[in-house]
Amino acid sequence: MSMNQTSIEADRTLLARIGVDQVAARERRGRRRNFWTAFAFMAPALALVGGLLLYPVAFNIYLSFTDWRKFSGLDTFAGFxxxxxxxxxxxxxxxxxxxxxxxxxxxxxxxxxxxxxxxxxxxxxxxxxxxxxxxxxxxxAPTAVGVIWYYVYAPGGLINHLLSVVSGHPVTIGWLYQSDTVTPAIIATxxxxxxxxxxxxxxxxxxxxxxxxxxxxxxxxxxxxxxxxxxxxxxxxxxxxxxxxxxxxxxxxxxxxxxxxxxxxxxxxxxxxxxxxxxxxxxxxxxxxxxxxxxxxxxxxxxxxxxxxxxxxxxxxxxx
The missing domain is CATH 1.10.3720.10 (MetI-like)
Structure with a gap:
C-alpha cells in the first residue's frame, strides 16, 4: 500500500470518527435538553411536594429533637x-x-x-x-358521622330505645361512657x-x-x-x-x-x-x-x- 493510500485511509477513519463524535455530542445535548424540559414540567409538582410534604416532615423530625414548647425552646437542642x-x-x-x-x-x-x-x-x-x-x-364527613352516632349511643338514644322496646323495660346504657363498650361502639361506627x-x-x-x-x-x-x-x-x-x-x-x-x-x-x-x-x-x-x-x-x-x-x-x- 502506497503512502497516499495510507493517508487516504487515515483521513477516512478520522472523518468517520469525527462523525461519530458529533452524533454522540448531539445525543448528549438532546438528553440534557429533554432532562431540563421534563424538569421544567415537574418543577411545580416538586415545589408542592417539597413545600407541603417533605419540608414539614423534615421540620417535624428536627422539632422532635428540640425543647420547643409553645413559643420558646425551638433553638434548644434536647437530643433524645x-x-x-x-x-x-x-x-x-x-x-x-x-x-x-x-x-x-x-x-x-x-x-x-x-x-x-x-x-x-x-x-x-x-x-x-x-x-x-x-x-x-x-x-x-367523619366529624358529622361522629356527632350523629354520639346521639345514637346516648343513654336516651336510638339504640337504647330499640333495646327498651325489645326487652320491655327501660334501657339507659351509656355506651360511650363505659370502658367495656366505648371502643367497640366507636369501631362499629x-x-x-x-x-x-x-x-x-x-x-x-x-x-x-x-x-x-x-x-x-x-x-x-x-x-x-x-x-x-x-x-x-x-x-x-x-x-x-x-x-x-x-x-x-x-x-x-x-x-x-x-x-x-x-x-x-x-x-x-x-x-x-x-x-x-x-x-x-x-x-x-x-x-x-x-x-x-x-x-x-x-x-x-x-x-x-x-x-x-x-x-x-x-x-x-x-x-x-
Missing part, C-alpha cells in the same frame, strides 16, 4: 429527651395498644364485611341501589362508614378477574364456594392487599371519631397515638413532644406499609 420521656410514659403504652386494636379492627371488619357484601351483591337485582346505600356513609368504599374496591377487583378460569372450574364440577376459594380469591389477592393497606392506614390515623365520640369518656380506652399527639401538642402546648409522637407514628406506618407492599409483590407473583 423527648423520645426517652415518650417511651417511659404509661400513656404511650395505652395509646399504642389502643392503636393496635384500631388497626386490627380496621383491617378485619371492613375488609371481611366488604368482601362478603361484594360477593353477595355481585350480579343481583338492584345491585346499584344496594351499592349506593352502603356507600352513602362514606361521603359524610368506623366500620359503618368505611365498609362501603372497601366493597366498591373489591367489586372492581372482582369485575377485573377473567372469566375463563372461572368457567373452566365450573365445567370441571367445582361448587360455587370452591370456585371462590380456589380460583377467585387467589386472583383477587392483589386487590385485597391494596384494600388492606388502605384499611391499616385508616386505623393508624383514626382521629375524628375518637375525638368526637370519646371526648366524654374520662378513661384511656379511646387514647390512640394520633389523639395522644394532638392532646400533647395542641392541648398542652408540648409541640416538640408531640413531634416525637408524630415521628413514631410515621415510622410505624412506613414499616407496616413496607411489609404490606412486600406482601403485595409476592401476591402478584403468585397470581402470574
Amino acid at each position: 429527651k423527648n423520645y426517652e420521656r415518650l417511651f417511659g410514659q404509661v400513656y404511650f403504652m395505652d395509646a399504642a395498644v389502643n392503636t393496635l386494636i384500631w388497626v386490627v379492627a380496621s383491617l378485619i371488619f371492613p375488609v371481611g364485611l366488604g368482601l362478603a357484601m361484594a360477593i353477595l351483591l355481585r350480579g343481583i337485582r338492584f345491585e346499584g341501589v344496594f351499592k349506593n346505600l352502603i356507600f352513602l356513609p362514606r361521603v359524610l 368506623h366500620v359503618w362508614q368505611t365498609v362501603g368504599i372497601v366493597m366498591v374496591l373489591l367489586l372492581l377487583g372482582l369485575s377485573a378477574i377473567p372469566k375463563d378460569p372461572v368457567e373452566a372450574a365450573q365445567m370441571d364440577g367445582a361448587k360455587p364456594w370452591q370456585t371462590y376459594r380456589h380460583v377467585i380469591l387467589p386472583m383477587l389477592t392483589p386487590t385485597l392487599v391494596v384494600v388492606s393497606i388502605i384499611s391499616v392506614l385508616a386505623g393508624f390515623t383514626a382521629f375524628d371519631l375518637l375525638w368526637v365520640m370519646g371526648a366524654g369518656y374520662s378513661g384511656q380506652r379511646t387514647l390512640s397515638l394520633v389523639v395522644y399527639m394532638y392532646f400533647e401538642a395542641f392541648q398542652k402546648g408540648g409541640w416538640a413532644f408531640g413531634g416525637a409522637i408524630a415521628v413514631v407514628i410515621g415510622a410505624l406506618v412506613l414499616l407496616v406499609t413496607w411489609i404490606q407492599a412486600a406482601l403485595q409483590a409476592k401476591a402478584e407473583r403468585m397470581v402470574r
Whole structure:
C-alpha cells in the first residue's frame, strides 16, 4: 500500500470518527435538553411536594429533637429527651395498644364485611341501589358521622330505645361512657362508614378477574364456594392487599371519631397515638413532644406499609 493510500485511509477513519463524535455530542445535548424540559414540567409538582410534604416532615423530625414548647425552646437542642420521656410514659403504652386494636379492627371488619357484601351483591337485582346505600356513609364527613352516632349511643338514644322496646323495660346504657363498650361502639361506627368504599374496591377487583378460569372450574364440577376459594380469591389477592393497606392506614390515623365520640369518656380506652399527639401538642402546648409522637407514628406506618407492599409483590407473583 502506497503512502497516499495510507493517508487516504487515515483521513477516512478520522472523518468517520469525527462523525461519530458529533452524533454522540448531539445525543448528549438532546438528553440534557429533554432532562431540563421534563424538569421544567415537574418543577411545580416538586415545589408542592417539597413545600407541603417533605419540608414539614423534615421540620417535624428536627422539632422532635428540640425543647420547643409553645413559643420558646425551638433553638434548644434536647437530643433524645423527648423520645426517652415518650417511651417511659404509661400513656404511650395505652395509646399504642389502643392503636393496635384500631388497626386490627380496621383491617378485619371492613375488609371481611366488604368482601362478603361484594360477593353477595355481585350480579343481583338492584345491585346499584344496594351499592349506593352502603356507600352513602362514606361521603359524610367523619366529624358529622361522629356527632350523629354520639346521639345514637346516648343513654336516651336510638339504640337504647330499640333495646327498651325489645326487652320491655327501660334501657339507659351509656355506651360511650363505659370502658367495656366505648371502643367497640366507636369501631362499629368506623366500620359503618368505611365498609362501603372497601366493597366498591373489591367489586372492581372482582369485575377485573377473567372469566375463563372461572368457567373452566365450573365445567370441571367445582361448587360455587370452591370456585371462590380456589380460583377467585387467589386472583383477587392483589386487590385485597391494596384494600388492606388502605384499611391499616385508616386505623393508624383514626382521629375524628375518637375525638368526637370519646371526648366524654374520662378513661384511656379511646387514647390512640394520633389523639395522644394532638392532646400533647395542641392541648398542652408540648409541640416538640408531640413531634416525637408524630415521628413514631410515621415510622410505624412506613414499616407496616413496607411489609404490606412486600406482601403485595409476592401476591402478584403468585397470581402470574
